[in-house]
Amino acid sequence: xxxxxxxxxxxxxxxxxxxxxxxxxxxxxxxxxxxxxxxxxxxxxxxxxxxxxxxxxxxxxxxxxxxxxxxxxxxxxxxxxxxxxxxxxxxxxxxxxxxxxxxxxxxxxxxxxxxxxxxxxxxxxxxxxxxxxxxxxxxxxxxxxxxxxxxxxxxxxxxxxxxxxxxxxxxxxxxxxxxxxxxxxxxxxxxxxxxxxxxxxxxxxxxxxxxxxxxxxxxxxxxxxxxxxxxxxxxxxxxxxxxxxxxxxxxxxxxxxxxxxxxxxxxxxxxxxxxxxxxxxxxxxxx
Amino acid sequence: xxxxxxxxxxxxxxxxxxxxxxxxxxxxxxxxxxxxxxxxxxxxxxxxxxxxxxxxxxxxxxxxxxxxxxxxxxxxxxxxxxxxxxxxxxxxxxxxxxxxxxxxxxxxxxxxxxxxxxxxxxxxxxxxxxxxxxxxxxxxxxxxxxxxxxxxxxxxxxxxxxxxxxxxxxxxxxxxxxxxxxxxxxxxxxxxxxxxxxxxxxxxxxxxxxxxxxxxxxxxxxxxxxxxxxxxxxxxxxxxxxxxxxxxxxxxxxxxxxxxxxxxxxxxxxxxxxxxxxxxxxxxxxxxxxxxxxxxxxxxxxxxxxxxxxxxxxxxxxxxxxxxxxxx
Numbered sequence: 001x002x003x004x005x006x007x008x009x010x011x012x013x014x015x016x017x018x019x020x021x022x023x024x025x026x027x028x029x030x031x032x033x034x035x036x037x038x039x040x041x042x043x044x045x046x047x048x049x050x051x052x053x054x055x056x057x058x059x060x061x062x063x064x065x066x067x068x069x070x071x072x073x074x075x076x077x078x079x080x081x082x083x084x085x086x087x088x089x090x091x092x093x094x095x096x097x098x099x100x101x102x103x104x105x106x107x108x109x110x111x112x113x114x115x116x117x118x119x120x121x122x123x124x125x126x127x128x129x130x131x132x133x134x135x136x137x138x139x140x141x142x143x144x145x146x147x148x149x150x151x152x153x154x155x156x157x158x159x160x161x162x163x164x165x166x167x168x169x170x171x172x173x174x175x176x177x178x179x180x181x182x183x184x185x186x187x188x189x190x191x192x193x194x195x196x197x198x199x200x201x202x203x204x205x206x207x208x209x210x211x212x213x214x215x216x217x218x219x220x221x222x223x224x225x226x227x228x229x230x231x232x233x234x235x236x237x238x239x240x241x242x243x244x245x246x247x248x249x250x251x252x253x254x255x256x257x258x259x260x261x262x263x264x265x266x267x268x269x270x271x272x273x274x275x276x277x278x279x280x281x282x283x284x285x286x287x
Numbered sequence: 288x289x290x291x292x293x294x295x296x297x298x299x300x301x302x303x304x305x306x307x308x309x310x311x312x313x314x315x316x317x318x319x320x321x322x323x324x325x326x327x328x329x330x331x332x333x334x335x336x337x338x339x340x341x342x343x344x345x346x347x348x349x350x351x352x353x354x355x356x357x358x359x360x361x362x363x364x365x366x367x368x369x370x371x372x373x374x375x376x377x378x379x380x381x382x383x384x385x386x387x388x389x390x391x392x393x394x395x396x397x398x399x400x401x402x403x404x405x406x407x408x409x410x411x412x413x414x415x416x417x418x419x420x421x422x423x424x425x426x427x428x429x430x431x432x433x434x435x436x437x438x439x440x441x442x443x444x445x446x447x448x449x450x451x452x453x454x455x456x457x458x459x460x461x462x463x464x465x466x467x468x469x470x471x472x473x474x475x476x477x478x479x480x481x482x483x484x485x486x487x488x489x490x491x492x493x494x495x496x497x498x499x500x501x502x503x504x505x506x507x508x509x510x511x512x513x514x515x516x517x518x519x520x521x522x523x524x525x526x527x528x529x530x531x532x533x534x535x536x537x538x539x540x541x542x543x544x545x546x547x548x549x550x551x552x553x554x555x556x557x558x559x560x561x562x563x564x565x566x567x568x569x570x571x572x573x574x575x576x577x578x579x580x581x582x583x584x585x586x587x588x589x590x591x592x593x594x595x596x597x598x599x600x601x602x603x604x605x606x607x608x609x610x611x612x613x614x615x
Contacts, residue, residue, distance in 0.1 A: 029403065033402070033403065034403060035403040035406065035407065083588060083592065086592045087591060087592065092402050092403065093345065093347050093402070094591050096347065096403065096406065097347075097543060097587065097591055098587075098588055098591055098592070100536070100587070101584045101585070101587035101588035101591070102584065102588065103584075104536070104580055104581075104583060104584030104587070105580075105581050105584035105585055105588070107580075108577040108578070108580040108581045108584065109577075109581050111577040112577045112578060112581065223410075223414060226407055226410065226411075230407060234403070234404075261418060261421065261422045262422070264414075264418050265415060265418050265419065265422075268411045268414050268415040268418070269415065271407075271411045272408060272411045272412070272415070275395070275398075275400060275404060275407065275408050275411070276394040276395065276397075276398050276400075277398075279398060279399075279400055279404055
């Protein structure tokens with residue numbers, strides 16, 4: 001019983017970060033109708049950003065987070081303005097292929113530059129645990145969970161309660177009409193891709209304290225994020241939140257009962273079934 | 288003479304290209320270079336198979352490695368346990384690939400999954416099969432399967448020389464070119480183009496889009512699986528990696544870069560990509576296989592931004608700019 005409870009707590013903590021990953025991908029899909037295949041690599045960049053800040057400059061990951069976030073935002077804007085906006089906004093297939101190309105380039109460039117080795121950030125608090133109602137919980141994981149929630153909350157509030165947020169929602173609903181109302185659609189797309197990239201980077205930074213850091217870690221996250229986004233509903237931030245938590249718990253609880261290989265097979269089966277039965281996901285529809 | 292050439296220009300150019308490739312081993316004798324030629328024709332073939340669904344019908348499939356892998360898994364197991372010749376095994380593998388494609392595509396098309404949703408579904412199919420194959424002992428697990436060796440003969444599709452494999456795969460590739468050329472000019476081919484350009488419009492004009500997409504998917508899965516057995520006989524072993532998404536991407540890239548829904552796009556793409564990959568391997572060494580992937584990615588992005596339809600349309604635009612109206 002104790003094992004089950006701690007698995008659930010562990011799953012919820014991980015799930016919060018997954019939710020942030022999924023929120024970034026989902027936002028981009030909701031506004032631009034494209035799946036960003038480079039999302040996993042952007043998480044990897046966030047992780048390495050914090051890693052190098054720690055290694056070379058001795059900056060703590062929770063401080064470098066404040067650096068990684070704006071850098072990733074502008075990187076995302078640059079990707080959208082420099083690459084994706086160069087093809088027709090209606091041609092989703094070509095846009096997806098550009099993100100695929102980007103993913104291949106980033107993953108392999110990182111391998112070339114930094115070697116495929118696994119690294120860790122050897123901060124003093126890496127293995128510190130806190131006792132919560134008799135369960136030992138890793139402190140960095142609690143911080144990652146809390147940080148993810150703050151980030152998702154900020155993005156949500158930005159979309160719902162600010163003028164640029166309203167412009168983004170308008171563009172998501174009807175790009176052409178938004179353009180006619182004087183909204184600079186290409187700029188909105190760049191901002192959205194920037195926010196999505198920032199979510200990925202911040203998530204990467206938050207987990208860099210307790211995950212192994214290596215160039216190919218992106219492909220692990222991308223499949224997980226796809227599962228969550230499809231399950232929660234592509235384009236929905238609430239869906240990403242709920243989906244992230246559910247998948248996080250399912251993942252850690254099933255690890256107690258079934259072998260890891262079977263666990264992945266269960267994922268993809270859920271994934272396919274959701275696509276077939278309810279492609280909109282549990283919360284599909286709006287941002 | 289000239290009207291004859293013009294009328295049959297694509298058939299004649301396939302013959303020309305086939306002849307050119309058939310003559311290459313007379314010049315290229317070194318094993319290393321022959322291996323590159325085999326890879327070029329193999330990936331040209333596979334990418335052309337993908338192009339029926341991905342290019343002509345415009346459905347971005349990341350699951351073709353699944354169909355590709357099913358072929359050799361079936362043919363090798365039949366060969367191992369029942370001594371079935373690979374020729375029979377490859378047809379059986381093709382049929383199983385068709386069955387899997389149908390099981391996947393029926394609900395997918397039935398529930399109207401398009402664009403990104405279709406792409407994600409195919410991704411899941413590929414991932415699911417990779418995991419299954421890695422964990423079933425009967426399928427060789429993560430280590431994969433070895434092609435049992437009997438004798439060097441045509442019926443067991445086992446040869447001592449690489450040139451034999453080259454001509455075998457080249458024959459498949461040229462036949463596929465004729466087949467695709469036939470599709471291109473048929474009613475079915477126009478249906479596929481209509482679906483690619485605007486599925487709703489095609490449906491409203493009476494094209495049975497679901498059925499047409501399904502037929503394209505099944506043909507493509509069958510032919511891709513045949514390619515899988517050819518690959519396995521050449522490599523003499525397989526592992527679950529050949530079912531995985533990264534392998535799907537390697538199948539896709541030549542067609543995208545060469546030009547989707549064109550006759551020679553996949554072949555041109557395969558020539559360009561495989562030459563670059565092997566060139567880098569030759570000059571930089573094995574440690575830098577990552578470099579060739581970086582170049583692949585950059586080419587992919589560059590080609591799509593410069594000419595969203597790939598190299599063949601780009602080249603023909605440059606080439607035929609002088610003779611407007613002469614190219615078909």
